Amino acid sequence: MNAPALETRGLHKSFGALTVANAVDFRLESGARQALIGPNGAGKTTFVELVTGALRPSAGQINLDGADVTDLPQAARVKRGLVRTFQITALFRGLSILENVTLAICERQGIGGGLFWPAGRYRAAIEEAHALLEQVGLEDEALSPVTTLAYGRQRLVEIAISLALSPKVMLLDEPAAGVPSAESGTIIEVIERLPTDIAMLIIEHDMDLVFRLAQRITVLVQGSILVEGTPEEIAADPEVRRVYLGERPRR
Amino acid sequence: MTPSRAVEAFARRHHYRPYEALPWVAAVASYFVFPDYLALGAQILATILFALSADLVLGYAGIVTLGHAAFFGTGAYVAGILAAHGWGEPITGLLAGAVAAAVLGFLSGLVVLRTTGLALLMQTLVVATMVAEAANKASFITGGDDGLQGMEVWPIFGRFRFDLFGHTSYLYCLSALFLCWLAVRRMVHSPFGRSLTGIRENVRRMHAIGAPVARRRLIIYIISAALAGISGGLIAQTTQFVSLSFLSLERSGTVLIMLIIGGVGRLYGAFIGVPLYMVAQNRFSEIDPVYWYFWIGLLMVFIVVFARGGVLGLFDQFQR
Ligand SMILES: Nc1ncnc2c1ncn2[C@@H]1O[C@H](COP(=O)(O)OP(=O)(O)O)[C@@H](O)[C@H]1O
Ligand SMILES: [Mg+2]
Numbered sequence: 001m002n003a004p005a006l007e008t009r010g011l012h013k014s015f016g017a018l019t020v021a022n023a024v025d026f027r028l029e030s031g032a033r034q035a036l037i038g039p040n041g042a043g044k045t046t047f048v049e050l051v052t053g054a055l056r057p058s059a060g061q062i063n064l065d066g067a068d069v070t071d072l073p074q075a076a077r078v079k080r081g082l083v084r085t086f087q088i089t090a091l092f093r094g095l096s097i098l099e100n101v102t103l104a105i106c107e108r109q110g111i112g113g114g115l116f117w118p119a120g121r122y123r124a125a126i127e128e129a130h131a132l133l134e135q136v137g138l139e140d141e142a143l144s145p146v147t148t149l150a151y152g153r154q155r156l157v158e159i160a161i162s163l164a165l166s167p168k169v170m171l172l173d174e175p176a177a178g179v180p181s182a183e184s185g186t187i188i189e190v191i192e193r194l195p196t197d198i199a200m201l202i203i204e205h206d207m208d209l210v211f212r213l214a215q216r217i218t219v220l221v222q223g224s225i226l227v228e229g230t231p232e233e234i235a236a237d238p239e240v241r242r243v244y245l246g247e248r249p250r251r
Numbered sequence: 252m253t254p255s256r257a258v259e260a261f262a263r264r265h266h267y268r269p270y271e272a273l274p275w276v277a278a279v280a281s282y283f284v285f286p287d288y289l290a291l292g293a294q295i296l297a298t299i300l301f302a303l304s305a306d307l308v309l310g311y312a313g314i315v316t317l318g319h320a321a322f323f324g325t326g327a328y329v330a331g332i333l334a335a336h337g338w339g340e341p342i343t344g345l346l347a348g349a350v351a352a353a354v355l356g357f358l359s360g361l362v363v364l365r366t367t368g369l370a371l372l373m374q375t376l377v378v379a380t381m382v383a384e385a386a387n388k389a390s391f392i393t394g395g396d397d398g399l400q401g402m403e404v405w406p407i408f409g410r411f412r413f414d415l416f417g418h419t420s421y422l423y424c425l426s427a428l429f430l431c432w433l434a435v436r437r438m439v440h441s442p443f444g445r446s447l448t449g450i451r452e453n454v455r456r457m458h459a460i461g462a463p464v465a466r467r468r469l470i471i472y473i474i475s476a477a478l479a480g481i482s483g484g485l486i487a488q489t490t491q492f493v494s495l496s497f498l499s500l501e502r503s504g505t506v507l508i509m510l511i512i513g514g515v516g517r518l519y520g521a522f523i524g525v526p527l528y529m530v531a532q533n534r535f536s537e538i539d540p541v542y543w544y545f546w547i548g549l550l551m552v553f554i555v556v557f558a559r560g561g562v563l564g565l566f567d568q569f570q571r
């Protein structure tokens with residue numbers, strides 16, 4: 001059997017007395033479409049930070065494609081195809097949309113540290129960035145400062161940046177959060193069109209969206225995995241209904 | 252719109268613009284127009300290089316430092332001590348100063364760059380204070396409180412003597428600044444330079460796209476230290492004097508003020524802020540030496556309130 005694209009074993013993290021990851025054993029198969037749901041403060045974002053290496057776990061192991069990456073720095077994990085988006089948009093605010101994506105391409109191609117040639121000489125990188133903007137429908141504003149975009153379209157830049165890194169595993173942290181529903185359609189379409197060889201974990205509150213996008217769902221409550229299963233199993237699970245679905249009426 | 256128009260524009264961004272010739276036209280013109288002020292002019296040119304080096308760390312990489320004088324002073328002392336002890340060849344002296352400052356930048360950068368923000372600011376201050384104290388203690392070689400005396404700087408290329416009127420000094424500093432500017436300009440437009448801007452704009456995002464942020468910050472810190480060292484070496488060689496004030500907090504702070512007046516993170520802020528500050532200081536301190544700092548303070552308040560981007564920021568606003 002193939003190793004899962006991403007796996008955690010006994011992952012543990014606390015902030016002082018607050019445990020936000022408690023013995024988390026998690027698997028994301030390659031090419032999977034999986035959702036991570038749970039109430040606010042359950043530790044979903046922290047899980048992403050732990051897996052990507054932005055935070056260090058206090059115990060446990062993280063495997064990427066079968067290899068232990070627990071002690072690798074964040075950059076090395078990105079090089080192995082582990083890529084995330086941010087729940088609250090984290091872009092290069094002073095730069096153009098095109099440059100936001102180009103910077104990511106340069107890092108992926110290993111030219112981001114080049115001191116000698118002007119960035120403009122790396123045409124292939126710029127053209128690739130532009131092609132990604134076309135893919136998410138932002139090519140007309142390529143040279144505008146990223147802050148001139150409406151928030152919903154800034155979320156698309158988030159996705160374009162992560163695609164620029166040739167991800168094998170994509171962790172989407174509430175990609176449509178804070179976006180008016182009129183604008184979220186494009187984001188969902190872009191996510192649906194993602195190449196199927198990318199293993200995707202999406203954190204999302206909108207249950208309709210979760211059921212539409214995910215083949216499997218993991219429910220996280222207070223840092224622990226409560227249950228994992230198909231959307232039908234999750235929807236039918238009485239415990240889930242009690243702690244999670246019940247609290248939140250379907251939109 | 253053709254699909255590649257944006258790409259074209261982006262790929263041409265590093266091309267020279269006509270306005271970029273202005274500082275050099277002004278510098279050459281000043282040489283002829285103000286023959287009586289060439290000594291001051293040389294100091295201004297060398298200080299522009301210091302401010303430019305500070306802009307690289309502060310304006311591009313977002314590293315807030317109050318200790319940049321450590322590198323400036325190190326370059327000055329190394330060039331000065333060499334000249335006072337029998338090696339007055341200016342260009343190698345300058346390079347030796349740059350190397351020494353770069354080494355200090357590397358060693359201190361390994362420690363201070365582990366932090367950010369206020370903690371980083373304090374640590375840069377501590378490093379500069381330690382270097383100043385070391386220079387004070389090593390008075391047998393630095394001259395301590397009395398300053399370093401007895402420098403003998405040889406003619407440039409064995410031909411061009413440093414004259415009393417500052418002709419050679421001015422052209423020497425101008426050439427050094429020009430060469431360093433060429434290198435700096437090239438660097439800020441390189442992918443490395445753009446990645447520094449990325450670090451300043453959003454360091455979390457920079458980590459998330461897999462950039463080796465710590466290494467990039469260390470590299471720019473070393474390069475900036477070397478440039479500051481060259482600046483200090485230039486001033487040491489052209490004034491034939493180095494004192495502990497070269498390493499002082501005041502020196503670190505003043506260069507930031509000059510840079511902020513001109514505009515931070517724009518490459519040309521140094522070229523505007525430094526001449527403005529130093530000419531004004533020269534004028535005001537004749538008219539009103541006591542209140543010079545009052546006026547500078549007032550100007551800073553004005554800039555912080557009305558002109559965040561400094562003089563260059565005002566230009567941007569008028570363009571809109
Ligand atoms: N850096 C931190 N320091 C202390 N507490 C934190 C930190 N980051 C997150 N938390 C806390 O950890 C809990 C989980 O947060 P988070 O992972 O953001 O939850 P979720 O994304 O599921 O809403 C929250 O109670 C939050 O306040
Ligand atoms: Mg969250």
